[in-house]
Every structure is written in C-alpha cells, then in structure tokens.
Amino acid sequence: PDMYFNELQQQLYKQHAMIIGLFIIWRMLKSLGLTCKKLACVAAEHNKDVCNHYRFKFGAEAPNHLVFIEESCINCQTSYHLKGWAPQGKRAIISSKFMYSLLPALCSDGIIYADIRKGAYNGPAFIQYIEDLLDHMNPKPQPKSVHVMDNCAIHHIEEVMELCEEHGVHLYYLPPYSPDLNPIKESFIYVKSVLHHHGQHFQMALQGKNEMVIHGFIYAALATITPDLAQSWMNHSGYW
The missing domain is CATH 3.30.420.10 (Ribonuclease H-like superfamily/Ribonuclease H)
Incomplete structure (x- = not known):
C-alpha cells in the first residue's frame, strides 16, 4: 500500500510487460475506491x-x-x-x-x-x-x-x-x-x-x-x- 505511482508503473511492467501512464494508474486506483492516506503502523507482534x-x-x-x-x-x-x-540545514529543537x-x-x-x-x-x-x-x-x-x-x-x-x-x-x-x-x-x-x-x-x-x-x-x-x-x-x- 505504500508504493509510489512510478513504483507501481515499474511493477506492472515487470509482471505484465505493459507500460502504463501515471495518470491512468491514478484513475484506476480512484475507480477502485482507493484513496491516499497516512499510513498506520501496526506492530508485527499484533495478533x-x-x-x-x-x-x-x-x-x-x-x-x-x-x-x-x-x-x-x-x-x-x-x-x-x-x-x-x-x-x-539544522533541526529546530526544543527542550x-x-x-x-x-x-x-x-x-x-x-x-x-x-x-x-x-x-x-x-x-x-x-x-x-x-x-x-x-x-x-x-x-x-x-x-x-x-x-x-x-x-x-x-x-x-x-x-x-x-x-x-x-x-x-x-x-x-x-x-x-x-x-x-x-x-x-x-x-x-x-x-x-x-x-x-x-x-x-x-x-x-x-x-x-x-x-x-x-x-x-x-x-x-x-x-x-x-x-x-x-x-x-x-x-x-x-x-x-
């Protein structure tokens, strides 16, 4: 779920030998009801x-x-x-x-x-x-x-x-x-x-x-x- 559009594009080419435009990939994801949101990190130990x-x-x-x-x-x-x-070039730090x-x-x-x-x-x-x-x-x-x-x-x-x-x-x-x-x-x-x-x-x-x-x-x-x-x-x- 954390792939960028260009990574999806490369994956599609590797698996299906298809070159698909980034805009088409975006439209496909949207048509599937998928939206981009902040990732939720779940511990590996979560059962x-x-x-x-x-x-x-x-x-x-x-x-x-x-x-x-x-x-x-x-x-x-x-x-x-x-x-x-x-x-x-420096971090903003507070105590x-x-x-x-x-x-x-x-x-x-x-x-x-x-x-x-x-x-x-x-x-x-x-x-x-x-x-x-x-x-x-x-x-x-x-x-x-x-x-x-x-x-x-x-x-x-x-x-x-x-x-x-x-x-x-x-x-x-x-x-x-x-x-x-x-x-x-x-x-x-x-x-x-x-x-x-x-x-x-x-x-x-x-x-x-x-x-x-x-x-x-x-x-x-x-x-x-x-x-x-x-x-x-x-x-x-x-x-x-």
Missing part, C-alpha cells in the same frame, strides 16, 4: 485472531460497564507548536525536560477519575491510584464495574488484582500490541490539543514549575470531555 477473540468476548459487556485506564505524559512539547525556525504523568479513567460518561504526578508511576503509586479509582467504580454487574487496561508489567502487580476482586470489579487486560482497542488513546490526543491551544500560558506554568497551575490546566482539559466524545471514542474502538 489479529487474539484481538477478534477479545472483541467477541466483550460483545456481551454493556458499554456503560467499561472503565479504561492508560498512562500518558505531559511535557513542554505538549504546548509548543509543531513547527519552528532554525538555520538552514522537554519537565515531564508529568497523567493517568485518567475513561467510561461512557467521560473521565470519572484522574491523577497527575511528576515523573513516571512506580508500583506503590499505581496501587494507590487503583485504590482511589475503585472508590468511583461499582461491583459487577452495575455500571462502571469492568476495569480494562493494557498488558504492561506494572498493571500485573498482584495487589492490583486483589483490590479489584475485593471491590467486586472485573479486571481485563487488552491483547498485546493493540492500542486501537483502548479508546482512552483518543482522549490523550484531545487533551493535548486543548493544552496546545493554551500554549503560551501552559508553557509559562511548566517553565515556572507551578504544579498547582499545571494541574489546573490538565484537569480543566479533562473536564471538557463529554459523554458524547467518550462514547464516540468507544465506538471507534468497537465497544458501542
């Missing part, structure tokens, strides 16, 4: 059969039962523009040494809980997050009773499983290399676009290391996630 089995299993779950979590980082680059100026971790929980109503901390999460911090999140969830089979997260090592801490079991919350792990099955990924794109809109003010807060203001910007961005947005992201991932 389509495992993902299909996962989708089949979750087909019986009510969408309002599901709560998704995932960690993302917020740094100086979040608020910078995507392009910048630099001398010819991103300040990093905050954002760990929200997304359900069909929006964000039900989120935590922000400087640096990355470790085991004890993640366990504390789960304890706090479970206060906003319900035992199965009530709404917000199924906890879904990816397969990274920190998510498999035994205490996490025990806490979910104590609260009557079902815990599921996504198949490996399947970020498309976690709708919270789209929420990160949305939140970072909101922060980017406040670029200069948010950048000043980051550079001044004013954590209260930084947290305020991030929580305010999360608060703009509506049920309609959350449900549309879940729909894109196949849950609605």
